[in-house]
Amino acid sequence: MDKRQLAQEIIQRYRYEVIQVVTDVLRIPSQNKPPVGEEKAVQEFMATYLARAGLPVELYQPDQVPGMREHPEFWPGRDYTNRPNLSSKLKGKGGGRSLLLTGHCDTVALGENVWTHPPFAAEIHQGKMYALGASDMKGQLAAMLVLYKAIAEQGIPLRGDLAFESVVDEEEGGVNATIAGRLRDGVMDAAILPEATGLDIYPAVRGALILGIYFSGAGTWLDVGKQAQQADAVAQLGIFLSHLDELRQRRRSHPVPPLYQPYPDPVPVQVTKVYGGGWGSEVPIAVPNEVRVEMIAQTLPGEEKEACWQEFNEWLESVMARHREAFPKPPRVEQKLRWMYPSQTEPTHPLVTTLVACASQVLGRQPTIKGAPYSCDLWALHRLFNMPAVVFGPTGGNSHAADEYVELDSLFAFLESLLLFILEWCEVAE
Incomplete structure (x- = not known):
């Protein structure tokens, strides 16, 4: 047989x-x-x-x-x-x-x-x-x-x-x-x-860099942002998300190995979780003092952790530089899972x-x-x-x-x- x-x-x-x-x-x-x-x-x-x-x-x-x-x-x-x-x-x-x-x-x-x-x-x-x-x-x-x-x-x-x-x-x-x-x-x-x-x-x-980004603000109600240096965590999140395509474009500018060329987006950058303030009638109506985002930046064979971190940090710095009034201090960034x-x-x-x-x-x-x-x-x-x-x-x-x-x-x-x-x-x- x-x-x-x-x-x-x-x-x-x-x-x-x-x-x-x-x-x-x-x-x-x-x-x-x-x-x-x-x-x-x-x-x-x-x-x-x-x-x-x-x-x-x-x-x-x-x-x-x-x-x-x-x-x-x-x-x-x-x-x-x-x-x-x-x-x-x-x-x-x-x-x-x-x-x-x-x-x-x-x-x-x-x-x-x-x-x-x-x-x-x-x-x-x-x-x-x-x-x-x-x-x-x-x-x-x-x-x-x-x-x-x-x-x-x-x-x-x-x-x-x-x-x-x-x-x-x-x-x-x-x-x-x-x-x-x-x-x-x-x-x-x-x-x-x-x-x-x-x-x-x-x-x-693919590899993956999985990050948690924590935006902090005053956490007040209708007067948020009226006082000097009073940050709005939700506004920071909006700015972050509005510029995320810039990071995606940076990631796509790198050489793509042949095995990944069939993909329309060979190196996706995705937001996987968003949290802020809680939900429901037991949570007061107020601007949250912290908003959290989890994101994943996928990587390709040949890329190393240090270069990916540097690229992310340079992009985030460039975003904050254009919106200094919204970021009295930078968001906290931590690696959520292993590289x-x-x-x-x-x-x-x-x-x-x-x-x-x-x-x-x-x-x-x-x-x-x-x-x-x-x-x-x-x-x-x-x-x-x-x-x-x-x-x-x-x-x-x-x-x-x-x-x-x-x-x-x-x-x-x-x-x-x-x-x-x-x-x-x-x-x-x-």
């Missing part, structure tokens, strides 16, 4: 189990609410699933890995009590390349989004499964878990080692757990991260070319190779451990929003492509 036929038959054989396990995993809440998170239950579910099949599996606390807290990229302030990583490895016969299948089991917090499909029901409607984490990325992670188990159960004799990993605390700039995985389990020849990509292949990810590095594996790397060839057989088209329109923990594998890594996953939508979903046909096309790639990359012993 050739590899393509073998991949088709295995995916068909496990189709019902994939749907069931994905459903079960999505029904277990695993929201990340820094500094804590609720990933324990879903990690224990997946560990039990592997253990019952006789596969090796370990749960461990990320910050207890030797060298983790001393690592230069350790981000402090997170509590990993009852937040274990999951690790499993199938030893190969020897002579093949190793592969890490890695994903995160945490989701963003539910927040105030209003869902039309219950966020923990995993409802299927018109070929889509809806749930918090369906596309980012518990849906793919659970499907990949079944695939990993299927390879072991079917007795496929891979030459190279195959590892499965589920990490905690990726959302909200965590990434400590991804670093802990490599410190504990070592570097492998390549890694696949199954974020939703629409079945395209992302060898690169997320932009990173790239070369498109000519065998990891990319082999995956393209395998996915093309399954999809009947060549997947597009481009940079991811987001940041994720791929950078830690590539930048800190020199591991070639790509993002590859199914079609999904509404990540970080209401009615998040994954398309099921796309999920199975992803699994078949991934299995064919594993057979090629790790090689099958005769």
Whole structure:
């Protein structure tokens, strides 16, 4: 039997189990609410699933890995009590390349989004499964878990080692757990991260500078601004927002790597949260004494943190210089989350070319190779451990929003492509 036929038959054989396990995993809440998170239950579910099949599996606390807290990229302030990583490895016969299948089991917090499909029901409607984490990325992670188990159960004799990993605390700039995985389990020849990509292949990810800007004012009522040096925080916010396009233009003036040239806006600058004064009848009618803004400036491979900070500060200084009367003192600016590095594996790397060839057989088209329109923990594998890594996953939508979903046909096309790639990359012993 050739590899393509073998991949088709295995995916068909496990189709019902994939749907069931994905459903079960999505029904277990695993929201990340820094500094804590609720990933324990879903990690224990997946560990039990592997253990019952006789596969090796370990749960461990990320910050207890030797060298983790001393690592230069350790981000402090997170509590990993009852937040274990999951690790499993199938030893190969020897002579093949190793592969890490890695994903995160945490989701963003539910927040105030209003869902039309219950966020923990995993409802299927018109070929889509809806749930918090369906596309980012518990849906793919659970499907990949079944695939990993299927390879072991079917007795496929891979030459190279195959590892499965589920990490905690990726959302909200965590990434400590991804670093802990490599410190504990070592570097492998390549890694696949199954974020939703629409079945395209992302060898690169954007970086991110996430800032909190705090505007302060007098916090009075109708007489705000009448006294000398009396600042208005809302007016400051308006000025800030009215000039934000200038920062966007500065960001777009930099050279754009080829993998990001398909995007109309390769380096987005976005306001993600605005807060001031509270809301409702229990809050007095008054101009707030503080207005807060959270913003994200995404970055491209080749950019460094210091240059991005300098560009932001120069822009903000230029805005204040034109509105000195509104800014008796500058707003306070702080880095909200860790600096997320932009990173790239070369498109000519065998990891990319082999995956393209395998996915093309399954999809009947060549997947597009481009940079991811987001940041994720791929950078830690590539930048800190020199591991070639790509993002590859199914079609999904509404990540970080209401009615998040994954398309099921796309999920199975992803699994078949991934299995064919594993057979090629790790090689099958005769």
